[in-house]
Amino acid sequence: MQKVRFTVSAWLALGLLTPVAVEAQDAPNTPPAASAQPSVQAISGVIKDSKSKQPIIGAVVTAKSGTTAITDDKGAFTLDVLPTDTINIDADGFEQAIAGPALSGTDLIITIAPLALIGDEVVQIKGRAPVPVSGGARLSRQELATVPGTGGDLLASLDVMPGVSLPVGPGGGQGIIIRGSAPQDSRFLLDGFDIPQLYHLFNRSIIPTQAVANLEFQPGAFDVKFGRASSGIISVTSRGGNEKTEAVSEVSLIDAYVLASGPINNKARYLASFRRSYVDAWLPSVVPKDAGLLTAPRYYDGIARIDWNNSAHWRTALTVVGSDDLTKLVRNDDQTDKEFGFSANTGFVRGIAAAYWTGPKGLTLDLGVSALTQRISFSVGEQYLNIRSMAFSTRAELAKRVESFGGLQDVAFRVGGEVEPKRTQLDLNLRRSDSKPQQDFMEDSTPRNRFDGTVNIQDLGTWATMEAGLSKTIRFTAGFRFDAFVRNAAYEVQPRGDITWKPTDKTKFRLAAGRYTRPPEYRDELLNKDIGPESSVQTAFGIEQKIGNEISVQGTLYDTERTGLVKRNTVGVYENQGRGRTFGAEVLATYRSDQIFAWLAYSLARSTQRDTASGKDYLFDFDQTNDLVIASTYKTRNGKWQFGARFNYSTGKPFTPITGAIFNSDIDGYIPINGDINSERFRAAHQLDLRIDHIWKLKDWSLSAFLDINNAYANAPVIQNQYNYDFSQRAEVEGLPILPSIGIKGEL
Amino acid sequence: MKRLAIQFALCMTLGLTSCVDLSQRWELDHARLLAVKLDVPALAPGQQATLTAVVVDDDGVASEIAPTVALVASQDPILAKTIAIQPGTWKVVAGSTESIAAARAALQIPADQPVRVQVGARFSFAGVERDAVKEVLLGEGPPPNPPPQNPVAPVLLLAGQPMTAASTAKIGDKVNFSFGNSTELADPMLSVQWAISTGKLTKSETNAATLELTTDSKIGPANIVVVIRNSIGGVSWSSAQLQITP
Numbered sequence: 001m002q003k004v005r006f007t008v009s010a011w012l013a014l015g016l017l018t019p020v021a022v023e024a025q026d027a028p029n030t031p032p033a034a035s036a037q038p039s040v041q042a043i044s045g046v047i048k049d050s051k052s053k054q055p056i057i058g059a060v061v062t063a064k065s066g067t068t069a070i071t072d073d074k075g076a077f078t079l080d081v082l083p084t085d086t087i088n089i090d091a092d093g094f095e096q097a098i099a100g101p102a103l104s105g106t107d108l109i110i111t112i113a114p115l116a117l118i119g120d121e122v123v124q125i126k127g128r129a130p131v132p133v134s135g136g137a138r139l140s141r142q143e144l145a146t147v148p149g150t151g152g153d154l155l156a157s158l159d160v161m162p163g164v165s166l167p168v169g170p171g172g173g174q175g176i177i178i179r180g181s182a183p184q185d186s187r188f189l190l191d192g193f194d195i196p197q198l199y200h201l202f203n204r205s206i207i208p209t210q211a212v213a214n215l216e217f218q219p220g221a222f223d224v225k226f227g228r229a230s231s232g233i234i235s236v237t238s239r240g241g242n243e244k245t246e247a248v249s250e251v252s253l254i255d256a257y258v259l260a261s262g263p264i265n266n267k268a269r270y271l272a273s274f275r276r277s278y279v280d281a282w283l284p285s286v287v288p289k290d291a292g293l294l295t296a297p298r299y300y301d302g303i304a305r306i307d308w309n310n311s312a313h314w315r316t317a318l319t320v321v322g323s324d325d326l327t328k329l330v331r332n333d334d335q336t337d338k339e340f341g342f343s344a345n346t347g348f349v350r351g352i353a354a355a356y357w358t359g360p361k362g363l364t365l366d367l368g369v370s371a372l373t374q375r376i377s378f379s380v381g382e383q384y385l386n387i388r389s390m391a392f393s394t395r396a397e398l399a400k401r402v403e404s405f406g407g408l409q410d411v412a413f414r415v416g417g418e419v420e421p422k423r424t425q426l427d428l429n430l431r432r433s434d435s436k437p438q439q440d441f442m443e444d445s446t447p448r449n450r451f452d453g454t455v456n457i458q459d460l461g462t463w464a465t466m467e468a469g470l471s472k473t474i475r476f477t478a479g480f481r482f483d484a485f486v487r488n489a490a491y492e493v494q495p496r497g498d499i500t501w502k503p504t505d506k507t508k509f510r511l512a513a514g515r516y517t518r519p520p521e522y523r524d525e526l527l528n529k530d531i532g533p534e535s536s537v538q539t540a541f542g543i544e545q546k547i548g549n550e551i552s553v554q555g556t557l558y559d560t561e562r563t564g565l566v567k568r569n570t571v572g573v574y575e576n577q578g579r580g581r582t583f584g585a586e587v588l589a590t591y592r593s594d595q596i597f598a599w600l601a602y603s604l605a606r607s608t609q610r611d612t613a614s615g616k617d618y619l620f621d622f623d624q625t626n627d628l629v630i631a632s633t634y635k636t637r638n639g640k641w642q643f644g645a646r647f648n649y650s651t652g653k654p655f656t657p658i659t660g661a662i663f664n665s666d667i668d669g670y671i672p673i674n675g676d677i678n679s680e681r682f683r684a685a686h687q688l689d690l691r692i693d694h695i696w697k698l699k700d701w702s703l704s705a706f707l708d709i710n711n712a713y714a715n716a717p718v719i720q721n722q723y724n725y726d727f728s729q730r731a732e733v734e735g736l737p738i739l740p741s742i743g744i745k746g747e748l
Numbered sequence: 749m750k751r752l753a754i755q756f757a758l759c760m761t762l763g764l765t766s767c768v769d770l771s772q773r774w775e776l777d778h779a780r781l782l783a784v785k786l787d788v789p790a791l792a793p794g795q796q797a798t799l800t801a802v803v804v805d806d807d808g809v810a811s812e813i814a815p816t817v818a819l820v821a822s823q824d825p826i827l828a829k830t831i832a833i834q835p836g837t838w839k840v841v842a843g844s845t846e847s848i849a850a851a852r853a854a855l856q857i858p859a860d861q862p863v864r865v866q867v868g869a870r871f872s873f874a875g876v877e878r879d880a881v882k883e884v885l886l887g888e889g890p891p892p893n894p895p896p897q898n899p900v901a902p903v904l905l906l907a908g909q910p911m912t913a914a915s916t917a918k919i920g921d922k923v924n925f926s927f928g929n930s931t932e933l934a935d936p937m938l939s940v941q942w943a944i945s946t947g948k949l950t951k952s953e954t955n956a957a958t959l960e961l962t963t964d965s966k967i968g969p970a971n972i973v974v975v976i977r978n979s980i981g982g983v984s985w986s987s988a989q990l991q992i993t994p
Binding site for chain 2: 335660665724725728
């Protein structure tokens, strides 16, 4: 038996996400002799999981010349190819891969990597992971990291997805807006556990691109294993080290990081990275000294991960991730002649220990324990907020797969549970978070919340689900999730399910629906344990269509009905009396060829809320009617240059105009009079981002450099309104008109 | 300037480029209210006081005017019964001892604290109408509370000397304003607001403000106003004219 092993570099073939290993058995590995008329030949083989070596059922194998096959229940396929063809392998839960050209033979064994090499919750059931529902996507690192305008930051490029935007201005940097919902309605997960902060200031993500194995984005109607969110899920899987030692360092105008990974021994691997910004090194030299900037925005983050292959059945991983942001300003107020201070300091450290067991007869078990410590300190003038939190989380999921059950095919069962006790020390003196007259940041006439004490939270969740095939083309998932928010004495049952019909190899329909809840644990919601969770009922219907080998189009219609929204009543006390609705349509189209990758994402949406069940609907703060992203990258044939451009257009954010003001003589200040809630909008935002990458390939390492220009034609977006002291004048506060980013990256 | 400082902080931390040029509280650049006052800021039962406002026109000339409308703004019906407002004369009349005592009891206001009732008023001047609210203090408690009266009108000083019709300053000067009321200056709770129709004023919320006259400053007469407030809602004001020369 002759075995030949070779790898195809991801970098050399656009669209290839991870290396793919191809083993040819009993077949010559030399390409057929060239001929003037390329002849079609049949190849056949088996697609296998590179880790478990199990066959992958339902993988789509597509030749560049256009023929397609789907692997059968033994993972086998047969395909007519040309000698020059490469073949693309696409399987749910696995990295997309390309093999060839010059494949031949009838006993090929092609192994492809799960989405995360180790410790990925996405890949739970032998090669068939829960797939993202309509509108969702698994995003590839290589493609997204080179999206223009992001400075090579994978997580910052999330806003290329339809219906997604990163908030800027006050409150920015802390969350993400998905389908017109508030940032706190969605969750960030790293290896299955909450990450309290995904972005630094300037919307730089806390996890370097090179430390991300994959990113699963689910804008709604997500699986039962995810809870405590009423909108969407962003699940990041950290990357384990490879079998080869690697080192990467990237230096840009804003920050620099180093990352190293590789084997420790034949059973263990590591990955570690550290990043620090140095805006604080140069900003003080360009800011006037009397501005009083003590500490310019500075952040650092780090992630370390160790993986062990303990035995044939057990794998374990230990991950520690942390982040810290600090800005401090003290200056003398030139009118009161008193010192004025502003400071913001946030940070967290999370440790995760995970174990993965693969047993006999299709049994798998995922276990995880995690500890989190978090710190938030914020003060501006006399307002302050100090939070210290400590949480210990445990989660487990048991899965069992059988070939048939009760007349159903390829059936998978999953049951799981999680516990998260959390202790939070709060010391705050803040304006009430949704006091509508707070258009001016520092007017002190609005009601305040003051609290100094400890809040103990116990959230528990459990879930069960079944995924099965009704036929070869129809599969469904049905399950439920039960959440107990003990502090609030709220117990929520949330049925969820979806059904997928795949009438042809290239067409897929999916209908998903479910109920979702978010506990009232955001900011000063913690001060009132008598309120309950917010909930939503989400419905999504999607169509995915592949056109040829290079174009994929996905369309989604969705509707989200929200109830129990936490709103203040007439005397200023929180109650679950609000209602809301978001509905819309999304289109996501991609084109991939050897040299070109193009992306079009469009979202049409409307998001409304009302303060009481019988109240008047108004546009929600994060409503965005139109959101269009067109992006493309082109790589030269020799792979040394890559050019990219992205255009983004989005409807302006709604705001409540101030139509007048009443003078309060006792405080010598003005009480603003608001117009209709969110009855006006900022002007639409649009910008063009450009990016150029150049790669030098040297003997043992490579060097790449990029120039990334955010907002190339300097059309500054409107961030917020600024009013003068008596609200008689209004001006638009704009964001950065242009932000170039230059970076150099070396890879060993 | 707290607002500007915050704005600057936001610029730095959130990547904004604002630093928007909006009119400042110390700029007398449009007609506006400077203060609402009662000639007796804290009333005993049955006592009355006249409601007026200190306003400036578009040129920064200050005057004191009567309202066109005034009413009790406090929504609580018990509080609303504690005062009455006489239309036309715009006198605020404190209620009886019993009505004030009833409000104190119903709202659990300590005996040494005044009952606070808010009045609202509309003022018409310089072609504009402006609305304002002010608290009336009823049944002021015993000492050590400050006496229930307005502060003495401030005596304006320019560079330490009383301002006169002949007071001048020239472009390029940096001059200091202050006032010489020794009793009021001893009150740590005193609130001060200076405003002027030209130049750039700093320390405008302190007892002594500084005016910087640059080439952008207007030549000719400039109006300066200072309003002082004590801790019981008492208000006094003074204004003067300063000749700006090249």
